[in-house]
Amino acid sequence: MNVRFCTVAALAFCAxxxxxxxxxxxPVRPGAAPAPAKAPGPRFVFTDVTAASGVTTVAWCGRxxxxxxxxxxxxxxALFDYxxxxxxxxxxxxxxxxxxxxxxxxxxxxxxxxxxxxxxxDVTAEAGVGGEAWGTGMAVGDYDGDxxxxxxxxxxxxxxxxxxxxxxxxxxxxxxxxxxxxxxxACFFDADxxxxxxxxIAAYVDCTLDDVLHAKPTLDWKGAKVMPGPFGLKGKKxxxxxxxxxxxxxxxxxxxxxxxxxxxxxxxAAFDLDENGSLxxxxxxxxxxxxxxxxxxxxxxxxxxxxxxxxLQGGGAAQAGMxxxxxxxxxxxxxxxxxxxxADDSATLFRNLxxxxxxxxxxxxxxxxxxxxxxxxxxxxxxxxxxxxxxLFIANGHIYPQADTAPESRTKFAQRxxxxxxxxxxxxxxxxxxxxxxxxxxxxxxxxxxxxxGDGDVDLVVSNIxxxxxxxxxxxxxxxxxxxxxxxxxxxxxxxxxxxxxxTRFFVAGGSFCSASEPRxxxxxxxxxKADRVVVTWQRGGETVLTDVAADRIVxxxxx
Amino acid sequence: MKRGMLLCGALxxxxxxxxxxxxxxxxxxxxxxxxxDTILGAKKTEHHLVKSILEIxxxxxxxxxEDKKFDECAAEMALFANEGDNAVGGIRKRLIEGGHHHNAxxxxxxxxxxGFVIVTKAAKKKALxxxxxxxxxxxxxxxxxxxxxxxxxxxxxxxxGK
Numbered sequence: 001m002n003v004r005f006c007t008v009a010a011l012a013f014c015a016x017x018x019x020x021x022x023x024x025x026x027p028v029r030p031g032a033a034p035a036p037a038k039a040p041g042p043r044f045v046f047t048d049v050t051a052a053s054g055v056t057t058v059a060w061c062g063r064x065x066x067x068x069x070x071x072x073x074x075x076x077x078a079l080f081d082y083x084x085x086x087x088x089x090x091x092x093x094x095x096x097x098x099x100x101x102x103x104x105x106x107x108x109x110x111x112x113x114x115x116x117x118x119x120x121x122d123v124t125a126e127a128g129v130g131g132e133a134w135g136t137g138m139a140v141g142d143y144d145g146d147x148x149x150x151x152x153x154x155x156x157x158x159x160x161x162x163x164x165x166x167x168x169x170x171x172x173x174x175x176x177x178x179x180x181x182x183x184x185x186a187c188f189f190d191a192d193x194x195x196x197x198x199x200x201i202a203a204y205v206d207c208t209l210d211d212v213l214h215a216k217p218t219l220d221w222k223g224a225k226v227m228p229g230p231f232g233l234k235g236k237k238x239x240x241x242x243x244x245x246x247x248x249x250x251x252x253x254x255x256x257x258x259x260x261x262x263x264x265x266x267x268x269a270a271f272d273l274d275e276n277g278s279l280x281x282x283x284x285x286x287x288x289x290x291x292x293x294x295x296x297x298x299x300x301x302x303x304x305x306x307x308x309x310x311x312l313q314g315g316g317a318a319q320a321g322m323x324x325x326x327x328x329x330x331x332x333x334x335x336x337x338x339x340x341x342x343a344d345d346s347a348t349l350f351r352n353l354x355x356x357x358x359x360x361x362x363x364x365x366x367x368x369x370x371x372x373x374x375x376x377x378x379x380x381x382x383x384x385x386x387x388x389x390x391x392l393f394i395a396n397g398h399i400y401p402q403a404d405t406a407p408e409s410r411t412k413f414a415q416r417x418x419x420x421x422x423x424x425x426x427x428x429x430x431x432x433x434x435x436x437x438x439x440x441x442x443x444x445x446x447x448x449x450x451x452x453x454g455d456g457d458v459d460l461v462v463s464n465i466x467x468x469x470x471x472x473x474x475x476x477x478x479x480x481x482x483x484x485x486x487x488x489x490x491x492x493x494x495x496x497x498x499x500x501x502x503x504t505r506f507f508v509a510g511g512s513f514c515s516a517s518e519p520r521x522x523x524x525x526x527x528x529x530k531a532d533r534v535v536v537t538w539q540r541g542g543e544t545v546l547t548d549v550a551a552d553r554i555v556x557x558x559x560x
Numbered sequence: 561m562k563r564g565m566l567l568c569g570a571l572x573x574x575x576x577x578x579x580x581x582x583x584x585x586x587x588x589x590x591x592x593x594x595x596x597d598t599i600l601g602a603k604k605t606e607h608h609l610v611k612s613i614l615e616i617x618x619x620x621x622x623x624x625x626e627d628k629k630f631d632e633c634a635a636e637m638a639l640f641a642n643e644g645d646n647a648v649g650g651i652r653k654r655l656i657e658g659g660h661h662h663n664a665x666x667x668x669x670x671x672x673x674x675g676f677v678i679v680t681k682a683a684k685k686k687a688l689x690x691x692x693x694x695x696x697x698x699x700x701x702x703x704x705x706x707x708x709x710x711x712x713x714x715x716x717x718x719x720x721g722k
Contacts, residue, residue, distance in 0.1 A: 231656075231657070232657060234657075260646055260647040260649075261646050261647070261650025261653055262650060262653070262654075263646075263650070263653070288649070288653065289646055289649060291646060303645065303646055303647075304635070305645075306639060306642045306644075306645050306649070307635035307637075307638035307639050307642075307645075308635075309638075309695070311646070312642075315685060315688075316673075316684050317673075353695065353696070355695075357631065357634075357695050359692060359695075359696075
């Protein structure tokens with residue numbers, strides 16, 4: 001049984017009672033910039049601090065010319081606190097480096113420990129978590145309920161479950177759950193409400209290493225020869241593993257999660273989409289409709305993609321689904337979905353209408369135009385400017401390196417990422433004015449967010465094909481705006497009432513593209529210096545209410 | 561096995577040689593003719609099967625509309641528009657990957673989505689719009705009836721066709 005569910009009934013707390021649960025991080029850490037009273041100039045500033053962060057892992061992905069699709073799928077990464085010291089550490093997934101038809105380097109994944117100030121040291125060797133397979137993505141969860149986050153790494157090859165032993169060490173779980181082949185996105189979530197984390201894994205294409213090594217670019221694309229696929233390649237089936245006391249059993253069909261179309265699965269996200277208290281599942285499928293699985297509350301799922309409004313774009317067409325983000329963009333208290341897609345196609349924002357129904361609102365919300373040209377992968381919603389609504393960050397990069405030279409190409413393999421500012425539910429492109437970090441152009445894939453330097457705003461790490469990740473520090477002017485982070489393991493959603501408005505954040509397992517972000521719930525409060533109420537709704541029922549919570553701090557809520 | 565195949569091949573070559581310059585051997589023509597019936601019959605069967613799928617979703621939608629179960633009705637309308645759910649979509653994907661396009665010419669002209677058998681792009685768009693309108697409609701009399709009428713207008717010609 002997961003320890004986070006060992007506590008009993010939810011109670012309402014006043015701020016004083018709540019303080020007892022706070023592990024006492026200071027409101028703003030030493031060295032963090034004080035919030036200016038007024039902030040003239042740009043709304044957003046992101047600074048590329050990769051060099052200063054010390055992170056040097058190159059995430060390899062095949063050969064430079066990418067003759068096989070695997071070599072352009074890229075890799076994910078994760079921000080999580082492996083040593084439970086209160087700050088976010090970084091795990092970077094790498095594939096292998098190929099040369100000609102040979103394996104040039106079986107590159108390892110890397111674990112980077114945060115020194116507490118947003119700089120990192122490589123602890124891969126001492127943690128024993130480098131891995132040997134061609135890594136693609138990952139999920140983070142405490143599958144055995146010992147209070148320490150474990151790692152599940154999806155691979156081209158056999159997936160790997162790493163148990164966090166404590167003391168900075170991991171051990172590989174022999175005969176752990178997983179797929180042998182090309183798996184991509186994965187997430188730990190309590191599907192059956194029994195208090196432990198089950199595991200869903202999306203799989204992409206059924207192929208062998210020989211297929212990859214001997215692949216040739218044979219597809220005509222804008223006057224160049226590029227890799228073929230995914231059309232014409234056999235899809236690989238997604239799988240679901242039920243956790244019973246730390247032991248996993250394959251239960252895909254039993255749970256109703258059979259990949260009936262053998263679609264090309266990429267990003268996954270588990271969250272309560274129909275507000276019935278159980279975690280549902282969204283699977284972004286490349287070149288096919290998304291799966292939208294609704295949970296009956298007992299771990300039995302029904303696939304609703306083609307009629308709930310979130311499996312196809314508004315015109316009824318299937319898109320090349322890559323990544324997925326979930327948040328309440330329009331402040332109506334319901335979780336909406338953003339699906340990233342191929343180039344020359346809009347990202348799709350599905351507004352949650354309630355009752356498990358969605359509508360494509362990409363055009364009227366302003367998402368379509370800035371997202372149309374780039375090829376989009378990792379995606380996160382977060383309140384980067386602390387004004388109380390959810391902005392969007394999308395990682396971009398083309399799959400064909402030939403985009404740089406193809407006669408009819410109007411795009412590049414390396415692309416700038418995209419920042420969209422949310423203002424009253426309408427998005428506008430804020431990329432060009434958002435500082436030097438947004439000028440970086442690489443072929444990006446994975447994306448994770450979290451407060452790396454403990455200053456109260458949300459930073460980003462982006463994975464890049466055949467390159468080091470980009471670490472983007474959020475240096476946006478505060479302009480008198482405040483924040484609050486709620487650490488509530490096991491929460492289904494957290495709602496904050498501050499300054500006359502209600503802001504809702506949802507528990508989302510997985511999300512983005514093959515990556516995992518900070519699990520705490522971050523709120524921008526605008527000018528409000530306190531939250532009047534913080535309501536934590538727990539996954540297995542019950543609420544915890546905190547009142548009069550001062551801003552600019554991390555507050556912990558536990559189910560009692 | 562290999563010997564059998566060789567023998568078979570030899571017989572075909574012998575037959576072809578015997579008929580060289582005159583005509584294809586009657587038995588082969590007859591066999592191919594039967595196979596053609598099967599191939600064309602399979603396509604016809606595919607049409608009938610997909611039509612049955614549409615009829616089931618249409619009838620379910622109709623019943624649910626009368627029962628005032630509007631969300632469920634809208635779901636059936638959307639499945640009609642998509643010629644079935646994702647399980648059917650998976651079969652469609654497999655057929656396309658195997659090179660089978662029921663309406664290859666119609667797809668090339670932009671009339672049909674890839675792999676679709678009966679529902680045209682235009683009808684799909686109308687039926688999906690009607691489904692969304694029914695989900696969104698609040699009023700008993702106006703919006704819901706209008707959404708159902710739009711759906712019927714899109715569906716009827718498809719169901720009436722042979």
